[in-house]
Amino acid sequence: MPRTDIDWSKLGFGFSDVNCHIRYVWKDGAWGEAEFVKDPYITMHIGASCLHYGQECFEGMKAFRQESGRIVIFRPEENAMRMFRTATRCVMPPVPVEMFVEACRKVVAANEEYVPPYGTGGSLYLRPLLIGTGPQIGVAPAHEYTFMVMVMPVGAYYKGGLKPVRAVILDDWDRAAPNGMGDVKVGGNYAASLFAHEKAKHDGWPVELYLDAKTHSFVEEFSTSNFLGIKADGTYVTPDSTSVLPSVTNKSLRQCASDLGWKVECRPIPYGEIREFSEVAACGTAVVVTPVWEITRGGDVIKISDENAVGPHLQKLYDTVQGIQYGTLEDKHGWCREVIV
Numbered sequence: 001m002p003r004t005d006i007d008w009s010k011l012g013f014g015f016s017d018v019n020c021h022i023r024y025v026w027k028d029g030a031w032g033e034a035e036f037v038k039d040p041y042i043t044m045h046i047g048a049s050c051l052h053y054g055q056e057c058f059e060g061m062k063a064f065r066q067e068s069g070r071i072v073i074f075r076p077e078e079n080a081m082r083m084f085r086t087a088t089r090c091v092m093p094p095v096p097v098e099m100f101v102e103a104c105r106k107v108v109a110a111n112e113e114y115v116p117p118y119g120t121g122g123s124l125y126l127r128p129l130l131i132g133t134g135p136q137i138g139v140a141p142a143h144e145y146t147f148m149v150m151v152m153p154v155g156a157y158y159k160g161g162l163k164p165v166r167a168v169i170l171d172d173w174d175r176a177a178p179n180g181m182g183d184v185k186v187g188g189n190y191a192a193s194l195f196a197h198e199k200a201k202h203d204g205w206p207v208e209l210y211l212d213a214k215t216h217s218f219v220e221e222f223s224t225s226n227f228l229g230i231k232a233d234g235t236y237v238t239p240d241s242t243s244v245l246p247s248v249t250n251k252s253l254r255q256c257a258s259d260l261g262w263k264v265e266c267r268p269i270p271y272g273e274i275r276e277f278s279e280v281a282a283c284g285t286a287v288v289v290t291p292v293w294e295i296t297r298g299g300d301v302i303k304i305s306d307e308n309a310v311g312p313h314l315q316k317l318y319d320t321v322q323g324i325q326y327g328t329l330e331d332k333h334g335w336c337r338e339v340i341v
């Protein structure tokens with residue numbers, strides 16, 4: 001049962017202490033046994049490859065308490081496969097998909113009372129993390145790795161839930177190069193965005209949108225999430241680019257859109273096409289579907305919708321994916337994995 005000493009209505013998107021995280025160590029060519037660890041601090045070698053050469057990657061997922069009381073994790077296999085690809089790209093031992101999903105189930109079960117009650121709009125955020133913990137001073141992959149999954153109850157990422165936000169394009173900074181690491185989930189991509197992100201926030205924009213690093217003429221993604229645009233005829237358009245992270249939420253929304261009979265296009269989106277969208281959103285595990293009502297690039301201000309208006313297509317997508325996650329709509333694609341507590 002959910003804890004009674006937490007004000008679930010006040011949840012934001014931030015760290016909070018729970019019962020434990022789950023931890024596995026890889027050495028001598030194999031993954032060891034699962035360990036539940038209460039202490040949120042980790043001790044590692046000062047020469048750990050994650051500290052010096054950024055040998056690290058992570059994932060973001062959510063578990064939901066449904067009306068029936070069932071707890072489910074949304075599409076964990078998708079995140080497992082993405083972390084597998086990221087690990088391979090970073091020359092880290094990939095976590096087998098079954099081990100990843102099992103770790104998620106176990107750590108959610110061990111923290112069951114932190115899964116927010118049904119009806120509060122909250123969820124339990126899962127943050128799987130794979131890091132090189134073995135010392136490595138010459139530039140090379142480490143010989144020891146640690147895989148952990150931490151969890152915490154969360155509410156909306158941006159204040160106000162489905163409230164639309166303003167975005168800015170800052171042409172002085174790029175997120176990811178065409179043959180770089182933009183399509184895998186490494187901390188470095190977020191580090192690359194922090195400076196521009198802080199500047200954007202300071203100047204009044206909660207999120208920045210990146211164009212392709214080579215030509216600055218195509219839309220890529222937001223610092224925190226993917227980009228999607230809806231045309232007046234209901235067509236769902238999202239960028240196709242080798243430097244955009246393949247978002248599990250975007251993939252799910254594309255499926256929902258196509259189930260609703262909408263046209264779905266995954267293709268390059270020239271910057272100038274933004275003004276042809278009647279609705280634009282940021283989408284991802286943390287932000288779910290966050291409408292974007294205005295995009296500024298220097299003196300060019302593109303107003304997409306009224307400041308407080310949530311377009312009908314975005315509302316439908318949000319309601320559909322949340323309905324599947326909270327169990328009020330049929331999970332016809334079998335996306336939810338039950339956690340037995």
Ligand code: COI
Binds near residue numbers: 060225284285286
């Ligand atoms: C997620 O959506 O889970 C992410 O990992 C993005 C992060 C910026 C919160």
